[in-house]
Amino acid sequence: xxxxxxxxxxxxxxxxxxxxxxxxxxxxxxxxxxxxxxxxxxxxxxxxxxxxxxxxxxxxxxxxxxxxxxxxxxxxxxxxxxxxxxxxxxxxxxxxxxxxxxxxxxxxxxxxxxxxxxxxxxxxxxxxxxxxxxxxxxxxxxxxxxxxxxxxxxxxxxxxxxxxxxxxxxxxxxxxxxxxxxxxxxxxxxxxxxxxxxxxxxxxxxxxxxxxxxxxxxxxxxxxxxxxxxxxxxxxxxxxxxxxxxxxxxxxxxxxxxxxxxxxxxxxxxxxxxxxxxxxxxxxxxxxxxxxxxxxxxxxxxxxxxxxxxxxxxxxxxxxxxxxxxxxxxxxxxxxxxxxxxxxxxxxxxxxxxxxxxxxxxxxxxxxxxxxxxxxxxxxxxxxxxxxxxxxxxxxxxxxxxxxxxxxxxxxxxxxxxxxxxxxxxxxxxxxxxxxxxxxxxxxxxxxxxxxxxxxxxxxxxxxxxxxxx
Numbered sequence: 040x041x042x043x044x045x046x047x048x049x050x051x052x053x054x055x056x057x058x059x060x061x062x063x064x065x066x067x068x069x070x071x072x073x074x075x076x077x078x079x080x081x082x083x084x085x086x087x088x089x090x091x092x093x094x095x096x097x098x099x100x101x102x103x104x105x106x107x108x109x110x111x112x113x114x115x116x117x118x119x120x121x122x123x124x125x126x127x128x129x130x131x132x133x134x135x136x137x138x139x140x141x142x143x144x145x146x147x148x149x150x151x152x153x154x155x156x157x158x159x160x161x162x163x164x165x166x167x168x169x170x171x172x173x174x175x176x177x178x179x180x181x182x183x184x185x186x187x188x189x190x191x192x193x194x195x196x197x198x199x200x201x202x203x204x205x206x207x208x209x210x211x212x213x214x215x216x217x218x219x220x221x222x223x224x225x226x227x228x229x230x231x232x233x234x235x236x237x238x239x240x241x242x243x244x245x246x247x248x249x250x251x252x253x254x255x256x257x258x259x260x261x262x263x264x265x266x267x268x269x270x271x272x273x274x275x276x277x278x279x280x281x282x283x284x285x286x287x288x289x290x291x292x293x294x295x296x297x298x299x300x301x302x303x304x305x306x307x308x309x310x311x312x313x314x315x316x317x318x319x320x321x322x323x324x325x326x327x328x329x330x331x332x333x334x335x336x337x338x339x340x341x342x343x344x345x346x347x348x349x350x351x352x353x354x355x356x357x358x359x360x361x362x363x364x365x366x367x368x369x370x371x372x373x374x375x376x377x378x379x380x381x382x383x384x385x386x387x388x389x390x391x392x393x394x395x396x397x398x399x400x401x402x403x404x405x406x407x408x409x410x411x412x413x414x415x416x417x418x419x420x421x422x423x424x425x426x427x428x429x430x431x432x433x434x435x436x437x438x439x440x441x442x443x444x445x446x447x448x449x450x451x452x453x454x455x456x457x458x459x460x461x462x463x464x465x466x467x468x469x470x471x472x473x474x475x476x477x478x479x480x481x482x483x484x485x486x487x488x489x490x491x492x493x494x495x496x497x498x499x500x501x502x503x504x505x506x507x508x509x
Contacts, residue, residue: 044223046199049112049344049380050333056110056200060224063191063231070162070189071237073217078159078187085185086133092181092212093129096122103204107173108334110198112343112380113297115334124174124462125205131462131480132182139483140186151495157487159187160264161239164232168244169346170300172198173205178462178478179242179266180209180219186486191238193222193229197346233257240264242485244302244478247399247425247471254474266476266485268467270302270399271427273457274420276309276442277318278413280433287321289432290405293456295329295384298342299403302472303428303450303458306400308386309416312409319386319407323370326384331375344380345402351380354402358385361406364392372404397423413438421447427468428457449477 045057077085096103100122107118140157163183167176172194180190194202206221222228233241233253240263243253250269257265275293280286293305310318332340345351351374358372372385388407389395395406410416413434420429429448431439439453449468450460460466460479467477476485 041225044196044199044225046110046197047347048109049346050109052379053109055106056203058199058223060228061222063222063224063228063235066191066220066222067162067164067232067235067237069217070191070220073215074159074161074189077184077189077215077218078161080187082136082185082187085187086129086136088212088214089129089133089181089184092209092214093126095208095212096126099204099208100126103173103201103208105335106204107198107201108343110200111169111172111346112334114332114340114343116339117297118334121171121174125177128174128177128181128462132185132482135480135483136182136185136487139481140487140489151493154492154494156490156492157186158490159183159487161188162237163188163190163264163486164235164238164241165190165192166229166233166241166243166245166249167192167194167198167202169195169197170297170302172201175244176202177205178466178482179244180205182482183242183486184209184214184218186483188239188486189218189220191220191222191232193224193232196223196225199223230256238263240266240485242266242478244268246270246401250471250474264476264485265474266478266482267474268302268476268478269425269472270401271425271448271468271472272306272397272399272423273303273425273428273430273448274307274309274423274446275305275430275432275457276416276420277432278311278416278434278438280318283318283321286432287318287325289430289454289456290318290322291325291329291384293430293458294405295326295342295403296456296458298345298382299384300345300401301458302399303460305428305430305457306404306406307419307423308405308407309419310407310409311416312390312411315407315409319369322386326370326386329384331381331383342384342403345382346380348378348380350402351382354382354400354404357396357400358387358404360396361387361389361392364389364394366392366406369407397425399425413441417442417445421445424471425468426470427472428452428460430455430457449473 428450465477465481466479
C-alpha cells in the first residue's frame with residue numbers, strides 16, 4: 040500500500056504536489072466530534088460562513104484556476120469557468136435548501152400544530168472525480184454543510200492538490216477545521232472511508248464500476264444515505280437539421296469539450312442513413328480546426344490532454360478494438376506528442392458492429408450509428424444501461440415531444456449540447472448513471488431528512504373508549 044500520493048501535470052509530467060496519505064479513522068473522528076456544534080448553528084450562520092468561503096475562492100481565483108488547469112490539463116479558460124461555478128454554488132444551494140427543505144407549520148385541532156423540519160444526517164463522506172476536481176465535489180460539500188452535516192472529502196488521487204486548496208478555502212472562511220476534513224489517498228483510502236462505521240452517508244461522482252462497488256458495499260446499511268452519479272453512454276440524434284453547420288458545431292461541443300472527459304459528453308451520434316454524409320463532413324472540418332494544446336498555450340486551445348497516459352492508452356485501445364470489430368474510421372485518434380496524453384478528436388462508424396460495447400469511453404471518441412427511421416433512432420438512443428443525457432438536434436416540436444417522452448435519461452435536450460447542464464436544475468440519471476439521487480439543485484434532498492412533528496404547548500390526553508368504569 041502506498042504511503043505517498045504524487046500528482047503530476049498531464050501536459051508536462053511535472054510534479055504538482057506530493058504528500059503522505061491520510062489516516063481515515065482520524066479524519067472521520069474529527070468530523071464526528073465537530074458535528075453536534077455545527078448542526079446546532081442556525082442555518083443563517085452556516086450560509087453566511089459559506090458566503091465567506093465564496094469570497095475566499097473569488098480572491099484566490101487566479102491561483103486556483105491555474106492549479107486546476109495544470110493538474111487536470113484542461114485549458115485555463117475552462118478552469119476559470121470551473122471556479123465561477125464553485126463560487127455560484129453557494130447562493131444556488133442556499134436557494135435550493137430554502138425551497139426543497141423549508142420549514143412548514145400547519146395549525147391542527149385544539150390549538151395544536153403539525154410541523155415539518157429537516158435534520159442533517161451527521162458525517163457525510165464525499166468522493167470526488169478528477170475531471171471537475173473543484174466544482175463537482177463542491178456541489179456535494181456546500182449543500183451538505185448548509186444542511187448541518189460535517190464532511191470528510193477524498194479527492195481523486197489524480198487531482199489531490201485541487202482538493203487540498205478547496206478545503207483550505209473553507210477553513211480560511213472561518214468554517215471550523217473539524218467541519219470539513221480532507222483524506223489524501225488512493226482506492227484503498229476511498230474504500231476505507233466508504234466502509235467506515237462512523238459515516239452516515241456517502242456522496243459520489245465517478246465511474247459506474249466504482250459506483251456499483253459502493254452500491255454493493257452499502258447494501259447492508261440502509262440507514263446510510265448513498266447518492267451516486269456515475270456518468271453515461273450518451274446519445275445525440277441529428278434529424279432533419281436545417282442548419283448542418285450549427286448541428287455539427289453542437290455535436291463537436293457535446294463530444295469533445297473537456298477532451299471528452301465529461302459524464303454528459305456525447306458518446307454516440309445517431310443519424311439517418313443516406314442523409315448523414317454532409318453532416319459528418321461538417322463535423323470533420325470543424326474538428327480538424329480544433330486546437331489541442333497545453334492549458335496555458337496561445338492561442339488558447341479548445342481542449343487539452345486527457346488526465347494521464349493510462350487513460351490515453353485505454354482510449355486508443357478502445358478505438359482499435361472497435362476497428363477490429365468492424366468499425367469504419369472517420370477521424371483517426373492520434374497521439375501528437377509522444378509520451379504525453381494528448382489525443383486528437385476521433386470518430387468511428389460502428390453501425391455494422393453487432394455487439395457494440397455499452398460503456399463510457401471517457402475521452403474524445405465519438406461513435407456514429409446510422410438508422411433508417413426515427414423509431415430506430417429512439418431505440419438506439421435507449422440501447423444502453425446508462426441514462427444520463429440525451430439530445431435531439433433538428434426535428435419539429437412534435438418530434439421533440441416524441442423524443443422527450445421516450446428518451447430514457449435524466450437530462451433531455453433539444454437543439455442544445457448534451458453537456459453544460461445548469462446548476463439550477465437537478466442533475467442525475469437512471470440505470471447505471473445514478474440511483475435516483477440527482478445532485479445540483481436537488482442535492483438538498485439527500486443532505487437532510489424530513490422530520491414531521493405533532494406539537495402542542497400543553498399536554499392533553501384522553502381515552503374515550505375501551506376503559507372499565509373507575
